Amino acid sequence: xxxxxxxxxxxxxxxxxxxxxxxxxxxxxxxxxxxxxxxxxxxxxxxxxxxxxxxxxxxxxxxxxxxxxxxxxxxxxxxxxxxxxxxxxxxxxxxxxxxxxxxxxxxxxxxxxxxxxxxxxxxxx
Amino acid sequence: xxxxxxxxxxxxxxxxxxxxxxxxxxxxxxxxxxxxxxxxxxxxxxxxxxxxxxxxxxxxxxxxxxxxxxxxxxxxxxxxxxxxxxxxxxxxxxxxxxxxxxxxxxxxxxxxxxxxxxxxxxxxx
DNA sequence: CACCTGTATCGATGAACGTCGATGTAATGG
DNA sequence: CCATTACATCGACGTTCATCGATACAGGTG
Numbered sequence: 513x514x515x516x517x518x519x520x521x522x523x524x525x526x527x528x529x530x531x532x533x534x535x536x537x538x539x540x541x542x543x544x545x546x547x548x549x550x551x552x553x554x555x556x557x558x559x560x561x562x563x564x565x566x567x568x569x570x571x572x573x574x575x576x577x578x579x580x581x582x583x584x585x586x587x588x589x590x591x592x593x594x595x596x597x598x599x600x601x602x603x604x605x606x607x608x609x610x611x612x613x614x615x616x617x618x619x620x621x622x623x624x625x626x627x628x629x630x631x632x633x634x635x636x637x
Numbered sequence: 638x639x640x641x642x643x644x645x646x647x648x649x650x651x652x653x654x655x656x657x658x659x660x661x662x663x664x665x666x667x668x669x670x671x672x673x674x675x676x677x678x679x680x681x682x683x684x685x686x687x688x689x690x691x692x693x694x695x696x697x698x699x700x701x702x703x704x705x706x707x708x709x710x711x712x713x714x715x716x717x718x719x720x721x722x723x724x725x726x727x728x729x730x731x732x733x734x735x736x737x738x739x740x741x742x743x744x745x746x747x748x749x750x751x752x753x754x755x756x757x758x759x760x761x762x
Numbered sequence: 763c764a765c766c767t768g769t770a771t772c773g774a775t776g777a778a779c780g781t782c783g784a785t786g787t788a789a790t791g792g
Numbered sequence: 793c794c795a796t797t798a799c800a801t802c803g804a805c806g807t808t809c810a811t812c813g814a815t816a817c818a819g820g821t822g
Contacts, residue, residue, distance in 0.1 A: 534689055548680050551676045552677065555680040586770095587769095587814095594771095609820060611769060705799095709780085711800095764822090767821105771816070777808105779807080782804085785800100786802090791795085791797105
Protein backbone atom coordinates (compact mmCIF):
# COMPACT_ATOMS: atom_id res chain seq x y z
CA UNK A 513 0.00 0.00 0.00
CA UNK A 514 1.81 3.07 -1.24
CA UNK A 515 0.34 6.33 -2.26
CA UNK A 516 3.61 7.98 -3.08
CA UNK A 517 2.60 7.03 -6.60
CA UNK A 518 -0.87 8.44 -5.96
CA UNK A 519 -3.39 6.47 -3.94
CA UNK A 520 -5.98 7.57 -6.49
CA UNK A 521 -7.28 11.16 -6.33
CA UNK A 522 -7.07 10.95 -2.53
CA UNK A 523 -10.66 9.98 -1.73
CA UNK A 524 -12.81 12.80 -3.05
CA UNK A 525 -9.99 14.87 -4.58
CA UNK A 526 -8.27 16.66 -1.76
CA UNK A 527 -7.74 20.24 -0.81
CA UNK A 528 -4.55 21.15 -2.61
CA UNK A 529 -4.85 24.40 -4.62
CA UNK A 530 -8.27 25.34 -3.37
CA UNK A 531 -10.34 28.24 -2.32
CA UNK A 532 -9.62 31.90 -1.57
CA UNK A 533 -8.74 32.83 2.04
CA UNK A 534 -11.61 32.76 4.50
CA UNK A 535 -12.10 36.49 4.79
CA UNK A 536 -12.36 37.13 1.07
CA UNK A 537 -15.24 35.00 -0.14
CA UNK A 538 -17.77 32.41 0.89
CA UNK A 539 -16.79 28.81 0.47
CA UNK A 540 -18.89 26.95 -2.04
CA UNK A 541 -20.59 23.83 -0.78
CA UNK A 542 -18.33 21.40 -2.70
CA UNK A 543 -15.22 23.27 -1.57
CA UNK A 544 -16.50 23.19 1.98
CA UNK A 545 -16.90 19.43 1.76
CA UNK A 546 -13.33 18.96 0.56
CA UNK A 547 -11.72 21.31 3.04
CA UNK A 548 -13.81 20.05 5.95
CA UNK A 549 -12.60 16.52 5.23
CA UNK A 550 -9.01 17.65 5.70
CA UNK A 551 -9.79 19.51 8.91
CA UNK A 552 -11.70 16.54 10.19
CA UNK A 553 -8.66 14.36 9.67
CA UNK A 554 -6.73 16.67 12.01
CA UNK A 555 -9.66 16.82 14.41
CA UNK A 556 -8.71 13.83 16.49
CA UNK A 557 -6.02 14.13 19.18
CA UNK A 558 -4.40 10.81 18.35
CA UNK A 559 -4.28 11.59 14.64
CA UNK A 560 -2.93 15.06 15.26
CA UNK A 561 -0.16 13.63 17.42
CA UNK A 562 0.71 11.05 14.79
CA UNK A 563 0.78 13.76 12.16
CA UNK A 564 2.97 15.91 14.39
CA UNK A 565 5.35 13.04 14.99
CA UNK A 566 5.77 12.42 11.29
CA UNK A 567 6.17 16.12 10.53
CA UNK A 568 8.82 16.67 13.17
CA UNK A 569 10.71 13.45 12.61
CA UNK A 570 14.27 13.72 11.39
CA UNK A 571 14.62 13.29 7.65
CA UNK A 572 11.01 14.29 7.14
CA UNK A 573 9.75 10.75 7.36
CA UNK A 574 9.06 8.16 10.01
CA UNK A 575 8.24 4.49 10.04
CA UNK A 576 5.24 3.38 12.03
CA UNK A 577 7.47 1.88 14.68
CA UNK A 578 8.97 5.35 15.31
CA UNK A 579 5.66 6.99 16.11
CA UNK A 580 3.27 4.36 17.36
CA UNK A 581 3.63 5.18 21.02
CA UNK A 582 0.52 7.32 21.40
CA UNK A 583 -1.44 5.29 23.90
CA UNK A 584 -3.67 3.27 21.58
CA UNK A 585 -3.38 -0.19 20.06
CA UNK A 586 -1.46 -0.99 16.90
CA UNK A 587 -4.62 -1.50 14.79
CA UNK A 588 -5.88 1.87 15.93
CA UNK A 589 -2.62 3.55 14.94
CA UNK A 590 -2.87 1.91 11.55
CA UNK A 591 -6.48 3.06 11.20
CA UNK A 592 -5.57 6.66 11.95
CA UNK A 593 -2.63 6.68 9.57
CA UNK A 594 -4.97 5.43 6.88
CA UNK A 595 -7.35 8.30 7.54
CA UNK A 596 -4.51 10.78 7.26
CA UNK A 597 -3.45 9.17 3.99
CA UNK A 598 -6.99 9.29 2.63
CA UNK A 599 -7.17 12.98 3.52
CA UNK A 600 -4.05 13.55 1.45
CA UNK A 601 -2.07 14.76 4.45
CA UNK A 602 0.39 11.88 4.53
CA UNK A 603 1.87 9.54 1.97
CA UNK A 604 3.39 6.16 2.69
CA UNK A 605 5.96 3.93 1.14
CA UNK A 606 7.08 0.45 2.09
CA UNK A 607 10.84 -0.11 2.08
CA UNK A 608 11.73 -3.59 3.14
CA UNK A 609 10.26 -4.47 6.47
CA UNK A 610 9.08 -0.99 7.36
CA UNK A 611 6.50 1.44 6.05
CA UNK A 612 7.57 5.07 6.01
CA UNK A 613 5.18 8.00 6.26
CA UNK A 614 5.85 11.59 5.28
CA UNK A 615 3.90 14.83 5.17
CA UNK A 616 2.30 15.76 1.85
CA UNK A 617 2.74 19.55 1.81
CA UNK A 618 0.20 20.49 -0.85
CA UNK A 619 -3.01 19.79 1.06
CA UNK A 620 -1.53 21.32 4.18
CA UNK A 621 -0.70 24.45 2.19
CA UNK A 622 -4.32 24.62 1.08
CA UNK A 623 -5.47 24.62 4.68
CA UNK A 624 -3.01 27.32 5.68
CA UNK A 625 -4.04 29.48 2.74
CA UNK A 626 -7.68 29.09 3.62
CA UNK A 627 -7.15 30.11 7.25
CA UNK A 628 -5.01 33.13 6.44
CA UNK A 629 -6.95 36.10 7.78
CA UNK A 630 -4.20 38.64 7.10
CA UNK A 631 -5.22 38.83 3.49
CA UNK A 632 -8.68 40.11 4.25
CA UNK A 633 -9.89 43.54 3.22
CA UNK A 634 -9.01 45.98 6.00
CA UNK A 635 -12.64 46.76 6.88
CA UNK A 636 -13.22 43.27 8.19
CA UNK A 637 -10.21 43.00 10.48
CA UNK B 638 -25.59 34.30 25.75
CA UNK B 639 -22.64 36.43 24.79
CA UNK B 640 -19.04 35.41 24.85
CA UNK B 641 -17.70 38.72 23.72
CA UNK B 642 -17.05 39.09 27.44
CA UNK B 643 -15.62 35.57 27.49
CA UNK B 644 -17.90 32.55 27.50
CA UNK B 645 -15.63 31.13 30.21
CA UNK B 646 -12.21 29.78 29.16
CA UNK B 647 -13.83 28.52 25.95
CA UNK B 648 -14.57 24.94 26.94
CA UNK B 649 -11.17 23.45 27.84
CA UNK B 650 -9.12 26.60 27.24
CA UNK B 651 -8.71 27.02 23.52
CA UNK B 652 -5.81 27.06 21.14
CA UNK B 653 -4.72 30.67 21.16
CA UNK B 654 -0.96 31.09 21.67
CA UNK B 655 -0.11 27.44 21.53
CA UNK B 656 2.44 25.05 20.30
CA UNK B 657 5.46 25.31 18.01
CA UNK B 658 4.91 24.72 14.27
CA UNK B 659 4.32 21.14 13.25
CA UNK B 660 7.72 20.48 11.78
CA UNK B 661 9.69 21.66 14.76
CA UNK B 662 8.52 19.52 17.67
CA UNK B 663 6.07 16.85 18.71
CA UNK B 664 2.76 18.03 20.06
CA UNK B 665 2.21 17.09 23.69
CA UNK B 666 -0.91 15.11 24.41
CA UNK B 667 -2.76 18.00 26.15
CA UNK B 668 -1.82 20.38 23.34
CA UNK B 669 -3.02 17.84 20.80
CA UNK B 670 -6.36 17.63 22.56
CA UNK B 671 -6.81 21.38 22.47
CA UNK B 672 -5.74 21.88 18.88
CA UNK B 673 -7.68 18.87 17.65
CA UNK B 674 -10.83 20.33 19.18
CA UNK B 675 -10.42 23.44 17.06
CA UNK B 676 -9.77 21.45 13.87
CA UNK B 677 -12.72 19.25 14.63
CA UNK B 678 -14.94 22.31 14.81
CA UNK B 679 -13.91 23.14 11.25
CA UNK B 680 -14.28 19.52 10.19
CA UNK B 681 -17.93 19.67 9.24
CA UNK B 682 -18.94 21.13 5.87
CA UNK B 683 -21.92 23.03 7.25
CA UNK B 684 -19.87 24.52 10.08
CA UNK B 685 -17.06 25.44 7.73
CA UNK B 686 -19.50 27.22 5.46
CA UNK B 687 -21.04 29.09 8.37
CA UNK B 688 -17.59 30.09 9.54
CA UNK B 689 -16.69 31.21 6.04
CA UNK B 690 -19.86 33.25 5.77
CA UNK B 691 -19.13 35.07 8.99
CA UNK B 692 -15.48 35.63 8.09
CA UNK B 693 -16.28 37.06 4.68
CA UNK B 694 -19.29 39.12 5.70
CA UNK B 695 -19.03 42.86 5.38
CA UNK B 696 -18.10 44.61 8.59
CA UNK B 697 -16.53 41.42 9.93
CA UNK B 698 -19.72 40.28 11.56
CA UNK B 699 -23.01 38.71 10.57
CA UNK B 700 -26.30 38.04 12.24
CA UNK B 701 -27.67 34.52 12.04
CA UNK B 702 -30.30 35.63 9.57
CA UNK B 703 -27.52 36.68 7.17
CA UNK B 704 -25.88 33.29 7.04
CA UNK B 705 -28.48 30.67 7.85
CA UNK B 706 -29.10 29.59 4.28
CA UNK B 707 -26.87 26.53 4.26
CA UNK B 708 -29.42 23.82 3.60
CA UNK B 709 -30.16 22.68 7.15
CA UNK B 710 -32.83 23.60 9.67
CA UNK B 711 -32.65 26.60 11.98
CA UNK B 712 -31.96 24.48 15.11
CA UNK B 713 -29.11 22.79 13.28
CA UNK B 714 -27.60 26.14 12.32
CA UNK B 715 -27.85 27.23 15.94
CA UNK B 716 -26.22 24.01 17.07
CA UNK B 717 -23.27 24.47 14.73
CA UNK B 718 -22.76 28.09 15.69
CA UNK B 719 -22.63 26.97 19.29
CA UNK B 720 -19.92 24.47 18.48
CA UNK B 721 -17.89 27.14 16.74
CA UNK B 722 -18.31 29.39 19.77
CA UNK B 723 -17.25 26.63 22.13
CA UNK B 724 -14.16 26.05 20.04
CA UNK B 725 -13.28 29.71 20.45
CA UNK B 726 -13.49 30.36 16.72
CA UNK B 727 -16.49 32.67 16.88
CA UNK B 728 -17.89 35.07 19.42
CA UNK B 729 -21.46 36.28 19.58
CA UNK B 730 -23.26 39.32 20.85
CA UNK B 731 -26.97 40.12 20.99
CA UNK B 732 -27.91 43.62 19.88
CA UNK B 733 -31.64 44.14 20.01
CA UNK B 734 -33.48 41.55 18.03
CA UNK B 735 -30.44 40.03 16.37
CA UNK B 736 -27.41 38.04 17.46
CA UNK B 737 -24.19 38.93 15.69
CA UNK B 738 -21.29 36.55 15.20
CA UNK B 739 -17.70 37.44 14.41
CA UNK B 740 -14.43 35.61 13.96
CA UNK B 741 -12.16 35.37 16.98
CA UNK B 742 -8.72 35.73 15.40
CA UNK B 743 -6.54 34.38 18.21
CA UNK B 744 -7.51 30.72 18.01
CA UNK B 745 -7.40 30.85 14.25
CA UNK B 746 -3.90 32.28 14.43
CA UNK B 747 -2.89 29.38 16.62
CA UNK B 748 -4.06 26.93 13.98
CA UNK B 749 -2.23 28.75 11.20
CA UNK B 750 0.97 28.88 13.23
CA UNK B 751 0.76 25.17 13.96
CA UNK B 752 0.31 24.27 10.31
CA UNK B 753 3.12 26.46 9.05
CA UNK B 754 5.64 24.11 7.48
CA UNK B 755 7.88 26.81 6.09
CA UNK B 756 9.49 27.27 9.48
CA UNK B 757 10.81 23.76 9.61
CA UNK B 758 14.52 22.97 9.62
CA UNK B 759 15.68 22.62 6.03
CA UNK B 760 16.54 18.91 6.31
CA UNK B 761 12.90 17.97 6.76
CA UNK B 762 11.44 19.89 3.82
C1' DC C 763 11.08 -24.18 4.62
C1' DA C 764 9.38 -22.42 9.32
C1' DC C 765 9.50 -18.54 12.27
C1' DC C 766 9.46 -13.86 13.84
C1' DT C 767 8.53 -8.97 13.40
C1' DG C 768 6.11 -5.04 11.29
C1' DT C 769 1.90 -3.42 9.42
C1' DA C 770 -2.86 -3.73 7.48
C1' DT C 771 -7.62 -5.47 7.50
C1' DC C 772 -11.82 -7.40 9.66
C1' DG C 773 -15.78 -7.46 12.71
C1' DA C 774 -17.85 -5.99 16.88
C1' DT C 775 -19.07 -2.55 20.30
C1' DG C 776 -20.10 1.62 22.66
C1' DA C 777 -19.81 6.54 22.38
C1' DA C 778 -20.16 10.80 19.86
C1' DC C 779 -22.29 13.34 16.27
C1' DG C 780 -25.58 15.70 12.85
C1' DT C 781 -30.11 16.31 12.11
C1' DC C 782 -34.86 17.21 12.95
C1' DG C 783 -39.56 18.90 14.98
C1' DA C 784 -41.33 20.79 19.07
C1' DT C 785 -40.87 24.04 22.41
C1' DG C 786 -38.81 27.83 25.10
C1' DT C 787 -37.08 32.65 25.50
C1' DA C 788 -36.00 37.38 24.17
C1' DA C 789 -36.98 41.68 21.88
C1' DT C 790 -40.17 44.49 18.95
C1' DG C 791 -44.47 46.48 17.50
C1' DG C 792 -49.35 46.93 17.39
C1' DC D 793 -51.01 42.38 26.64
C1' DC D 794 -50.71 39.76 22.55
C1' DA D 795 -48.73 38.58 18.17
C1' DT D 796 -44.62 38.14 15.62
C1' DT D 797 -39.91 37.47 14.55
C1' DA D 798 -35.13 35.89 15.86
C1' DC D 799 -32.62 32.61 18.07
C1' DA D 800 -31.64 28.84 21.53
C1' DT D 801 -32.59 24.54 23.91
C1' DC D 802 -34.64 19.87 24.31
C1' DG D 803 -35.34 15.08 23.18
C1' DA D 804 -35.26 11.54 19.80
C1' DC D 805 -33.29 9.06 15.98
C1' DG D 806 -30.01 7.15 12.73
C1' DT D 807 -25.26 7.38 11.30
C1' DT D 808 -20.48 7.79 11.81
C1' DC D 809 -16.53 7.10 14.53
C1' DA D 810 -12.65 5.47 17.67
C1' DT D 811 -11.29 1.57 19.66
C1' DC D 812 -10.22 -3.19 20.40
C1' DG D 813 -8.81 -8.34 19.75
C1' DA D 814 -8.26 -11.58 16.23
C1' DT D 815 -6.38 -12.46 12.06
C1' DA D 816 -4.12 -11.87 7.55
C1' DC D 817 -0.24 -10.48 4.87
C1' DA D 818 4.66 -9.10 3.80
C1' DG D 819 9.48 -9.27 4.32
C1' DG D 820 13.57 -10.72 6.65
C1' DT D 821 16.35 -14.50 8.97
C1' DG D 822 17.95 -18.84 10.16
